[in-house]
Amino acid sequence: MRDVAIIGVGQTRIDEHWDLDLRHLALEAVQGAMKDADVEQIDALYVGNMIGGQVTDQEHLGALIVDFAGLRGVEAFKVEAACGSGGAAMRVGYTAVAGGLADLAVVVGVEKMTDKRGGGATAALAMAADAAYEAAQGLSFVAINALLMKRYMHEYGYDHADFAPFAVNAHRNGVNNPNAMFQFPISAEKFDSAPMICEPIGLLDSSPICDGAAAVVLAPVDIAQALGVDPLVQVTGSAVATDTLAVHDRRDPTVLDAGIESTRKAYRQAAIGPRDVDFFELHDAFTIMAALSLEAAGFAEKGQGVRLAQEGAIALEGAIPVTTMGGLKARGHPVGATGVYQIVDAVQQLRGTAGENQLTDARIGMAQNIGGSGATVVTHILERVEA
């Protein structure tokens, strides 16, 4: 196994890109990443995408994107793991480079969610759940998260308002991210009085329906060093774990078992523990997922993820900053692209190019992408390596 570095990052601003197709979004991110890496040819390209088939009537994204990017002929295909597709594509890129099967691999996450009207995106997102035992019973994806949140609130005695710090923090960080969909702050009061989506989940618990693409260029560390990349960001942990698709089959619905297993494996690979992590790009599709992620990754005891946020630990100046560039809530959640955006955000922090949101002395960052209500959890640990 070779050590793998991230030598280039690119992204589009997340927005409702009415005038851009899926391929145009991907192109902007891929070209941005390749320019950043200063490379003109690659060996492989892996696409993270979830609902292209359902929402844009387009599958077969690998060949589509490499052709459009002027890379015709290169190995390319789509990787799908629901909202964890971007992270899963990153995992595939990592294995290809680490295994010596590719020297330069691009991972691009892309999603175009606004091409269907009304409930089109909602119906597509429901495919992340168990079709026979969840979706067919009328559960939308937000409804499943609402059940989890309600159970969590019941078990640990929280009110809806207690979840405000996750959304408030994400929006505060989104303000300074020029690629964020929402670049404005929100108050805790506004959070708690937002329109109800599916009790107890309100509008401001939820990440937006949006379009975007993000990409990274991966290379073995020795090639990265030969190219003179500095500071160098190395992937020191890469792990995927799975759980049941349906929430009712879980050991405990308020625990992300796949999150525990995925982070455990990643920590072991990187030879670190939660205390060594300087910041955590977690999967705040809904505020409840942020709380469960903090607990599964070992930053809080069971039922204490919300408490941790209330104590201010998740802020940029806190003990474990999360969603440092706005997260899924404010930066945006173009589902299949999100896992790659998280990596791009983390790389910016580790390179020291995160602008106003730059953390002081960020050396180790963790990005965690979740598919469905926790059935797939992809964790990557990135470390800054001085040349």
Add this chain to the structure above:
Amino acid sequence: MTDTERGAVLRPDRDVGIVGYGAYVPRYRLPATEVARVWKGDQRRVPITEKSVPGLDEDVATMSIEAARNALARAGAVHPSDIRAVWVGSESHPYAVNPTSTIVAEAIGAVPHTQAGDWEFACKAGTEAVQAGIGLVGSGMARYVLAAGVDTAQARPGDALEYTAGAGGAAYLLGSADEALAFFEGSLSYVTDTPDFWRRAYQRYPSHGGRFTGEPAYFKHILAAARGLMAEMEVEPSDYTYAIFHQPNVKFPYKAARRLGFEREQIEPGLLVNRIGNTYAGAALIGLTAVLDVAEPGDRILLVSYGSGAGSDAFSIRVTDAITDRKGRAPFTLDYVDRRVEIDYATYVRYTGKLRI
């Protein structure tokens, strides 16, 4: 910052103005909270206060006649037989085949030597008719043209549009600027193939693209038309006393005004949507009647319509001395707005024929 080309402003050979104007709004009002109550919406978050609902005996033909009669009353000595075109813009013409305009022309005495036609361009059908009327009068082919924009807007029960789809409109008698109470300094259209809202044949209710109706549709066209007209005419928002923008809800026109650099005070006299709803092809034109009701000689008015599909017509209008004597000759628009009988959702269902067994 415009994406229109120079030379796009429309100006006729001879100046054309508004000789008479008139509004009409049915008396019935459905509070938006009633819609929220029935469809389990959030009663604290409704897009407007209430919308107008046509009575059992009202449709676009009867409402156009009311508005046209008000326009003729303000015009004074004009004889209806001198009207060479009666054009009604609407997306709720009572007949699929059989013109509304002939009914209106007959009722106001403009027949038989008149053009009569129904215009269709979603919510800008009315300003489309006005613009064509400027051409007909401006070329010297016609002494007078009556152009109206009137709708009994349809919305699928339970749809977000049901809160706002209202009824009402306005009619304008266009003639030579010499006898006008306000004249057109220029107009500009900005049209693209942008299907954000539509109703196919045999469908009862329109469909729409949700959030797509905002930025790439309403705002793109409204802003481009307004900016293009002001740039070529070399005027600024501060040169206008009033501005009227198509008003599908309260939020959009305020946002458009802010982005163009207009103050709230400039648009509020023409902003009726909160109390009568979105009157579609009537919306911008009835806003202009409310502004003319309070305008003074010399005032300048910017009018920008928006029609889905999509396009905007922007007009720069200058008020003349004749406004002072003429505006009081017919009911003021706010008289119609204030004349209200509140109804509940069930009565609304009956009045608008929504219940079909």
